Amino acid sequence: MKNKSEIMTIIQQLDYHIADDFEAQDLDFKQWNFSSEEENINKMIKYAVCMANGGGGSVVFGVADKVRGIDNVLIGVPFDVDIKELEKRVFENTDPHIIPSFEELFYKDHSIRLLVMNVLPETPPYTTTNGTATIRQGKECLPYRNNS
Structure with missing residues (x-):
C-alpha cells in the first residue's frame, strides 16, 4: 500500500x-x-x-490512463x-466485509480532487456479494482460485 506522499511523488512524474x-502489485490508477x-x-x-x-x-x-502530461492526466473526482x-x-x-479507507488528494489550488482507496489484507479469500473473486497479480486482477 502506498501512502499519500508516495502517491503525490508518482503523480508529479506524470x-x-x-x-x-507506476502500477504495481499494490497500486492501480x-x-x-x-x-x-x-x-x-x-x-x-x-x-x-x-x-x-x-x-x-x-x-x-481520477487519473486518466495511457496519457502523458499532468494537465491531461488529472481528471479528478x-x-x-x-x-x-x-x-x-x-x-x-x-x-467477508471489506472496510476501505479513503484519502483525498487535491491539485491545482484544490480545483482537482483525487480519491485514494486503501485496502488492507486481512483474511482472504474475499468475494463480491454476487460471488465474484479476483486477486491482484502484478498489475492485473485475475480470477481467484482458492487452493485450500
Missing part, C-alpha cells in the same frame, strides 16, 4: 510518464466515469476484492462524491 508505468456513479462504485468494489486478496493496496481514482457512502457500498457488497 508529465513524462503514463500512470500505467483508475479514471472516474462522470456519467455513471454506479459504474465507479462497482469498480471500487471489484478493486477492493482484488487488492484484499492480493495482499492489500491502493487504487487512485467530483467534489460531491461522499466518501462515507463509498465505504458503506464497498462494505455492503463484499464478503
Whole structure:
C-alpha cells in the first residue's frame, strides 16, 4: 500500500510518464466515469476484492490512463462524491466485509480532487456479494482460485 506522499511523488512524474508505468502489485490508477456513479462504485468494489486478496493496496481514482502530461492526466473526482457512502457500498457488497479507507488528494489550488482507496489484507479469500473473486497479480486482477 502506498501512502499519500508516495502517491503525490508518482503523480508529479506524470508529465513524462503514463500512470500505467507506476502500477504495481499494490497500486492501480483508475479514471472516474462522470456519467455513471454506479459504474465507479462497482469498480471500487471489484478493486477492493482484488487488492484484499492480493495482499492489500491502493487504487487512485481520477487519473486518466495511457496519457502523458499532468494537465491531461488529472481528471479528478467530483467534489460531491461522499466518501462515507463509498465505504458503506464497498462494505455492503463484499464478503467477508471489506472496510476501505479513503484519502483525498487535491491539485491545482484544490480545483482537482483525487480519491485514494486503501485496502488492507486481512483474511482472504474475499468475494463480491454476487460471488465474484479476483486477486491482484502484478498489475492485473485475475480470477481467484482458492487452493485450500
